[in-house]
Amino acid sequence: MSLPDKQQYHLRRGQIGDPENPHRDIMKKLGSTGSSAPSMESDHSKGLPPEFKGEEESTKSWDSSSVSTYSVSSGRDQCDVCSHTAVKTCLTCMASYCGTHVKDHYTSPDLERHQLQNPQDTSSKSIIRRDIPPPGQIQFTSVQTDSVSLSWSPPEGAPGPHRFRVTWRGGEKQHRMVVAGLGLKVTGLIPGEKYNFAVATLGEDGYQSSCVERSVHTEVPPPENLTVDSSSSEASVRWTKPAGVDQISYLLELFSDQICIGSIHRDYPNYTIPDIQPGRDYTIRVTTVLSNGRQSEPSSQVFKIGIKYMIFMCLSTMDISALTALWMLNVG
Structure with missing residues (x-):
């Protein structure tokens, strides 16, 4: 079953049109000063740029009709531009970046104002604004042993395009990401585990709506x-x-x-x-x-188990012109 209005994983932050500069569209929405961030870190508190270890940029096609996909098999947050491991999360862009794509946050005067945190340190609590309408209820379109596909409808009375923050927890692990479409496929899940999903609409200033929530168990594989x-x-x-x-x-x-x-x-x-x-x-x-x-x-x-038949025969009388026989059927 196809999901409506879906986008590739690396498009989910709304970074459309310029793969060479994935921050450009975000900056157009936020403004060049980055003044909408709830709080800012000093240059000293931001720390040194993370070490780049030669990761190549993703060469995936920019297909705006396919479903967003996130794999949790590695147990790490993924970059929102490519599929590599994220090393920093920007609370202003509301996005996570690998070593390659976070470099601009240390070299661009506009992006240097943004607040960066380690992905695992990012708070699961975001500032909610009641004037931002929430998305429609979550629907699970596919539940397998190791994956869940979910979709939701756009918020009522609010023209698009929209971005949504999706949060899910299974056991003691929690994952978060932002998608630009109306659906998400999460892979690498544990069979028979309960997962709680929450989806909120993101505003352009980094605030979000209240969440719609729903839970599901992944399937248990039969023998x-x-x-x-x-x-x-x-x-x-x-x-x-x-x-x-x-x-x-x-x-x-x-x-x-x-x-x-x-x-x-x-x-x-x-x-x-x-x-x-x-x-x-x-x-x-x-x-x-x-x-x-x-x-x-x-x-x-x-x-x-089939029935076995045994026949016992014996001669009763015999003469030149006739033969008389008796037999017994034993079923076992």
């Missing part, structure tokens, strides 16, 4: 490669652990005629079911169970 090998009276069940999950167990359930006739929890991906009746249809279901209690959809397999 893989489920097989059943049956013999005369038992069935050997095997499967493989799903990728990307740790500290899991499995719930096995045995069904016959759509009725559960037995269940068991296992820590290992195998089990032998005893006392299977020949000629009867069975269904085995195996479910992944995480340490937090979240469960996957079950993997299932139907099996049946």
Whole structure:
């Protein structure tokens, strides 16, 4: 399902039209003096420019129709111009920059006025202005084991274009970014984890609206490669652990005629079911169970042990013109 009005990750700050100078459009909105910042650091408190370690600029195409994407697999904030690790966050631009793209904040007289912080030091609390309308409610358009796609509608009564601050937390980690479109795809998430998302409209002066919030659990992957090998009276069940999950167990359930006739929890991906009746249809279901209690959809397999027939024959009478025989059928 396509998301409306989406932009590439490196366009999400509204830096459109000049990839050589990504700060230009931000400065047009904020003004050359940077006087809209809530507070300013002195040249001394800003510290030395971070060391540049030879990161190359992104060569991704500037496609304004695609969805913004953010990966949290590295556990670090990303640059809002390219996809490299951010080393500084500008509280005036409301953007994060890598070693390459933050250099202008130390050389440009206009940008030197801006307030910089380390990404991990940036406060999650922003100044809210009630006259800035919030975006529409969050909708989750796709929820997978390691990713979530969400969208929202533009704020009512406020002509665009708009920028939005998206904040999400899973466990003890929190991430933030600013997007210029109406949707975001976050990858690198943990299966079965609860994530809380909040979206706010950003004003041109760095203030924001109140947040709209919504929570979702990522999907739990089911067991893989489920097989059943049956013999005369038992069935050997095997499967493989799903990728990307740790500290899991499995719930096995045995069904016959759509009725559960037995269940068991296992820590290992195998089990032998005893006392299977020949000629009867069975269904085995195996479910992944995480340490937090979240469960996957079950993997299932139907099996049946065939009926063996044995015939015993003996001669009763025999003469020249006729043969009489008796036999007995043994089902087992």
